Amino acid sequence: xxxxxxxxxxxxxxxxxxxxxxxxxxxxxxxxxxxxxxxxxxxxxxxxxxxxxxxxxxxxxxxxxxxxxxxxxxxxxxxxxxxxxxxxxxxxxxxxxxxxxxxxxxxxxxxxxxxxxxxxxxxxxxxxxxxxxxxxxxxxxxxxxxxxxxxxxxxxxxxxxxxxxxxxxxxxxxxxxxxxxxxxxxxxxxxxxxxxxxxxxxxxxxxxxxxxxxxxxxxxxxxxxxxxxxxxxxxxxxxxxxxxxxxxx
Amino acid sequence: xxxxxxxxxxxxxxxxxxxxxxxxxxxxxxxxxxxxxxxxxxxxxxxxxxxxxxxxxxxxxxxxxxxxxxxxxxxxxxxxxxxxxxxxxxxxxxxxxxxxxxxxxxxxxxxxxxxxxxxxxxxxxxxxxxxxxxxxxxxxxxxxxxxxxxxxxxxxxxxxxxxxxxxxxxxxxxxxxxxxxxxxxxxxxxxxxxxxxxxxxxxxxxxxxxxxxxxxxxxxxxxxxxxxxxxxxxxxxxxxxxxxx
Numbered sequence: 001x002x003x004x005x006x007x008x009x010x011x012x013x014x015x016x017x018x019x020x021x022x023x024x025x026x027x028x029x030x031x032x033x034x035x036x037x038x039x040x041x042x043x044x045x046x047x048x049x050x051x052x053x054x055x056x057x058x059x060x061x062x063x064x065x066x067x068x069x070x071x072x073x074x075x076x077x078x079x080x081x082x083x084x085x086x087x088x089x090x091x092x093x094x095x096x097x098x099x100x101x102x103x104x105x106x107x108x109x110x111x112x113x114x115x116x117x118x119x120x121x122x123x124x125x126x127x128x129x130x131x132x133x134x135x136x137x138x139x140x141x142x143x144x145x146x147x148x149x150x151x152x153x154x155x156x157x158x159x160x161x162x163x164x165x166x167x168x169x170x171x172x173x174x175x176x177x178x179x180x181x182x183x184x185x186x187x188x189x190x191x192x193x194x195x196x197x198x199x200x201x202x203x204x205x206x207x208x209x210x211x212x213x214x215x216x217x218x219x220x221x222x223x224x225x226x227x228x229x230x231x232x233x234x235x236x237x238x239x240x241x242x243x244x245x246x247x248x249x
Numbered sequence: 250x251x252x253x254x255x256x257x258x259x260x261x262x263x264x265x266x267x268x269x270x271x272x273x274x275x276x277x278x279x280x281x282x283x284x285x286x287x288x289x290x291x292x293x294x295x296x297x298x299x300x301x302x303x304x305x306x307x308x309x310x311x312x313x314x315x316x317x318x319x320x321x322x323x324x325x326x327x328x329x330x331x332x333x334x335x336x337x338x339x340x341x342x343x344x345x346x347x348x349x350x351x352x353x354x355x356x357x358x359x360x361x362x363x364x365x366x367x368x369x370x371x372x373x374x375x376x377x378x379x380x381x382x383x384x385x386x387x388x389x390x391x392x393x394x395x396x397x398x399x400x401x402x403x404x405x406x407x408x409x410x411x412x413x414x415x416x417x418x419x420x421x422x423x424x425x426x427x428x429x430x431x432x433x434x435x436x437x438x439x440x441x442x443x444x445x446x447x448x449x450x451x452x453x454x455x456x457x458x459x460x461x462x463x464x465x466x467x468x469x470x471x472x473x474x475x476x477x478x479x480x481x482x483x484x485x486x487x488x489x490x491x492x493x494x
Contacts, residue, residue: 061396085400091393095415108403
């Protein structure tokens with residue numbers, strides 16, 4: 001398995017269908033989105049089109065919108081308890097050490113954290129020697145690696161990423177993308193992003209969200225994470241940007 | 250040592266102005282005694298002042314501990330229960346609208362002339378700042394933390410203990426720091442209304458007998474005590490406030 005040798009329950013496909021309204025205004029028209037099992041789906045769009053709302057609805061979080069529709073898993077199980085969530089803000093508790101932050105889920109459920117798993121994950125995100133530091137002592141990239149380890153510590157088959165890399169500098173972002181793909185392999189991932197380059201690098205499938213609805217875009221040929229200088233990927237990035245700007249692809 | 254220099258300079262400056270006013274106006278010493286006379290009186294009456302300082306100190310410390318504990322418990326109750334918010338919050342604000350001075354005689358009537366009516370005054374005066382600042386902190390947990398906890402299937406109790414309370418500790422620290430300044434005021438008001446011991450009583454007594462120098466000595470002692478208490482509470486709450494350590 002991607003993050004070591006622990007077996008993850010087989011990741012289900014997630015199907016999202018429905019529409020959302022805020023008061024009398026429609027946030028997004030009826031849409032249908034499938035997250036393929038064990039693959040990365042990138043939901044790309046500008047600010048305010050409701051892409052984060054889609055993610056939050058899948059996570060079972062409050063959105064301020066009224067949702068009319070259904071969110072189902074292909075194996076018929078519940079979705080919300082099988083989801084792990086990572087946001088743009090690393091959401092590290094400033095008073096807790098790296099270890100305490102990574103094991104937050106276990107502490108919140110009054111469970112004993114799996115020490116072997118913790119050590120393995122800290123090693124994978126190269127933070128073993130920082131285990132007892134507070135978040136304020138870490139760089140932005142290190143903090144986001146802690147957040148990634150915390151997400152993986154939850155060992156959930158569905159991973160929801162809400163622009164987790166957008167606050168990082170360019171090279172740290174590329175490193176984080178590589179690391180995330182490596183560690184999240186085999187899980188069903190939804191990445192919400194406003195960055196066409198990120199979608200082109202990471203998406204097994206790429207969906208552009210606009211007020212009018214969803215547009216499915218063909219992903220580049222290469223395996224994810226695609227090389228930053230892969231020509232096909234760069235062409236795809238350009239095509240996505242044109243689409244976002246309202247030009248014909 | 251260098252960091253105490255500004256405070257020392259300010260104190261010397263204040264005393265110099267005081268002495269200047271005394272020299273220029275030539276007021277009789279029962280109206281405005283000079284710093285030298287006050288220092289002399291303070292030294293001569295140090296046993297008397299120490300005895301009364303001890304009493305006021307005990308009142309303040311008990312009041313601070315009880316008031317802080319009550320405030321913390323109330324804030325947690327308010328933060329976790331909508332019913333408590335509806336029933337208790339307006340009452341809390343209303344009690345703050347009442348002048349504490351007006352309550353002092355009735356507290357003395359109920360609790361007697363001894364220690365406890367002063368403790369009650371100190372508790373009353375600090376209860377609100379502690380409750381209100383901690384409660385604000387508990388209600389303003391960054392929403393991202395709560396989202397994260399929700400996706401981790403956390404119970405409300407676990408969220409309170411592991412996230413909301415630690416996130417609100419800096420607010421509690423500022424409440425406690427305010428309380429350290431207010432508590433001596435509460436105790437002294439209690440002593441003014443009816444007491445036979447304490448710095449407030451000593452000030453009133455000295456004033457009544459035109460021993461203004463002793464009144465000043467007692468008052469300055471109270472001031473120094475309050476400042477030291479504030480510094481102590483500040484240091485004690487530094488970790489809580491997320492400063493250093």
